[in-house]
Amino acid sequence: MEELFTLDLGTAPTVERAGDPGDDAAQEPLGRVNAVPLTVDDIVGRVRTVGKAGGTAGTDELIGALEQMRQVESWLAARKHALVLTAARSAERDHEAWIAAQPTWDESLPESTSTVPARSGLARAERLAIAERSAVAEIACALRIAEGAASTLLTQAELFDARLPGTAAALEAGTITAAAAGVILESAEEYLGLSITDAQTEARVLTAVAQTERFLLDKALTGTKGEVAARARRLRDRFHPFSPRRRQELARADRCVRVGPGRDGMAHLTAWLPAVDAHAIDRQLSALARAALGPQLEDAHDPRPQADPHYGGAPDDRTVGQARADVLTDLLTGPAAATRAGVDAGAGFDASTGARVTSGKGTSSTAQAIDAGTPPAISGPVNAPPSLVLTMPASVLLGGDGPAVFGAFGCVPVEDARRLATTATSFTLAVTVQDDDSPTGSRLVTAGRQYRIPAELRRRLQLRDGTCRFPGCRRDVLRCDLDHRIAWADGGTTDEANLEHLCRRHHVLKHHSAWQVTGPPGEDRADVDSAPPTSASSSPSALHWVSPTGRRYRSDPDDPPF
Structure with missing residues (x-):
């Protein structure tokens, strides 16, 4: 990796300590190596030495070390964006080469019926369009972040490269902080994300981006993130290409109410509304x-x-x-x-x-x-019995004390759990064990060559998986597809061992990119090395994903709640 990393902060501002203005060592920024290639270990080693002088370092030296660390953080942020962009473009080229080497589906095969799946795939243009999706997944797994965060990183990297060259250069030189650069990025993203319908609007958008970067960079050289953000708000009213009325119409169109999980049986209910109504x-x-x-x-x-x-x-x-x-x-x-x-x-x-x-x-x-002071009349049925996954020990349901888990919202008070249970029209009984031994008794398996998934097996798999089984994806199973890991048309069976939940995004990725997935060793096709990663032991429900670059990622179902 030596060719990828060159730590050169020679253009960064220097700190001159009082009392010894001629001391070159005091003014030299951390890691001035004049573009000499460094490995990751070299960089980490240099950073680890910052501020380490036993008990002899004075406050001035330590503050100077913090300033140098700020420069390193800026440089790393700039390099990270550049690497994300380069890696994404390379991954997209690899995907195009993979598409060229893959045969298309035989369109003469029959369409899907109630018992037989379709064997017709995406058109070539549609398969090529999955390139960015595959690249984002590769980056997200490598950085151990959500794909939404990886997609944001890629968008920001593209903006740095195409629209914000001054910000990118200042960040790499260490003259502005990553937080200040983020404010500039956010402002530019808003303008460039607008719906542009004519050349005049496009010109106003590009002018707004250029002027915003110029004025915010000036403040970012010396200001905090809060100061840069305050100036950004003032500049927005000055340079925004749309009128205030038009902006209000667009913002109003995004009004919504959302619920999110909290702790200790609580949740957040948030609303995005017009200010007057709120x-x-x-x-x-x-x-x-x-x-x-x-x-x-x-x-x-x-x-x-x-x-x-x-x-x-x-x-x-x-x-x-x-x-x-x-x-x-x-x-x-x-x-x-x-x-x-x-x-x-x-x-x-x-x-x-x-x-x-x-x-x-x-x-x-x-x-x-x-x-x-009275509620409005309501049209249509309301207070319908909820469709939810509520998990609790049988002893709790019968009056005992203990935890209950309400879907993705986590633990809820037992009184609330029992009240919710009284509204249920049906129950699914699930038994979990605390040790690593498989429970005795028969395993739930359908007729091996049946394509349709029985409702009982579907419920069991929902309880097992919890979320999409692609690494890092947290989409709830209720919004996922059930996928035959080995395709039914290729001899795969419809049973617990060969089925997993995949959200639509990753379901498409599995079938139309170089990503591959295997189950426990010995269960899947031979063209993928089924040896599990060495970082963790195998489990009966573990999936092992292999990225287009050959990297391996393990996905386990959610742990039983009790």
């Missing part, structure tokens, strides 16, 4: 929460209300924040939500008194409903 919802949640807490809330800004002796009743010790969350939950999952069109939709809170009401007139206007 603040209206925020105000109304606060008003309903304070009304629900009642007169015991002594002060509008008191986060922990106490009981009012004149009000009576037990104190409500919820904070306003907790009450806001409860109000939101009640409005969307309580009696008011369980309605159909034409049925009373007025159950909820009275905004003036905070009392729960069980009747009222719904409205089709969300804005009017918020103003009135």
